[in-house]
Amino acid sequence: MPHILVTNDDGIRAPGLRALADAMKSIAKVTVVAPNRERSAAAQSLTLRQPIYCDEFAEGEYAIDGTPADAMILAFHMLLDDKPDLVVSGINRGGNMGENVYYSGTVGAAMEAAINRVPAIAVSVAGRQKDFDYAPAARFTRALAPLIMKEGLPPGVLLNVNVPQPWNGAVRFTRQSSKITRNLLKPGMDPRGRRYYWLHEQQLVDGIEPDTDMAAINDGAISITPLVLDHTHTASLNHLSHWAKLLEESAKG
Numbered sequence: 001m002p003h004i005l006v007t008n009d010d011g012i013r014a015p016g017l018r019a020l021a022d023a024m025k026s027i028a029k030v031t032v033v034a035p036n037r038e039r040s041a042a043a044q045s046l047t048l049r050q051p052i053y054c055d056e057f058a059e060g061e062y063a064i065d066g067t068p069a070d071a072m073i074l075a076f077h078m079l080l081d082d083k084p085d086l087v088v089s090g091i092n093r094g095g096n097m098g099e100n101v102y103y104s105g106t107v108g109a110a111m112e113a114a115i116n117r118v119p120a121i122a123v124s125v126a127g128r129q130k131d132f133d134y135a136p137a138a139r140f141t142r143a144l145a146p147l148i149m150k151e152g153l154p155p156g157v158l159l160n161v162n163v164p165q166p167w168n169g170a171v172r173f174t175r176q177s178s179k180i181t182r183n184l185l186k187p188g189m190d191p192r193g194r195r196y197y198w199l200h201e202q203q204l205v206d207g208i209e210p211d212t213d214m215a216a217i218n219d220g221a222i223s224i225t226p227l228v229l230d231h232t233h234t235a236s237l238n239h240l241s242h243w244a245k246l247l248e249e250s251a252k253g
Contacts, residue, residue: 035064097213
């Protein structure tokens with residue numbers, strides 16, 4: 001039986017993770033290693049200046065006092081005897097598209113898995129509703145996971161999956177949108193007279209490219225975006241290589 005490792009950034013008690021873990025149990029052995037509380041927007045950050053506590057939450061489930069990436073490192077190097085066949089991160093409460101991919105702890109956990117050469121997917125429900133229905137995303141992930149374990153993914157590639165609410169049944173393979181939100185800062189003053197800024201965002205609705213994740217979600221379709229770990233821009237390597245001699249000469253003074 002295959003082994004699937006489930007994680008998230010909303011915390012081990014989050015309903016999205018519970019729906020995901022329950023769905024995966026019908027097709028694989030499941031281990032859950034996740035933060036003990038919400039760590040949204042943690043990206044791929046690590047805990048370096050304090051210990052990382054690990055508590056057994058239930059049989060086969062571990063709550064980590066750290067980030068989603070911390071959880072993956074502990075899972076791979078301390079908690080599991082062997083690497084899992086697949087890591088599934090989610091189901092996140094809210095979409096992870098456009099520039100949000102860079103900040104997402106859900107995606108960050110999947111990236112940490114890919115760095116450790118384990119196939120990985122990040123799954124999110126995209127919607128602005130107060131109450132999220134995780135069942136469609138859980139069912140879709142249950143269909144996607146065996147396909148990945150059978151066909152595999154290219155080295156250094158993970159899948160970022162966004163499921164609209166509601167979903168019309170369509171599935172698209174998309175590219176990542178360019179910036180889809182506007183950062184907003186609301187200033188204020190605490191009772192001690194110290195100034196603060198409350199960060200939030202406003203979704204942009206214009207200029208969404210038709211082949212992107214956001215366009216698919218707007219049309220009610222599931223978006224699957226392959227993301228790659230290697231951020232090197234090969235064309236610029238060739239284009240900028242002549243700078244090397246100029247810099248060497250300039251640096252000599």
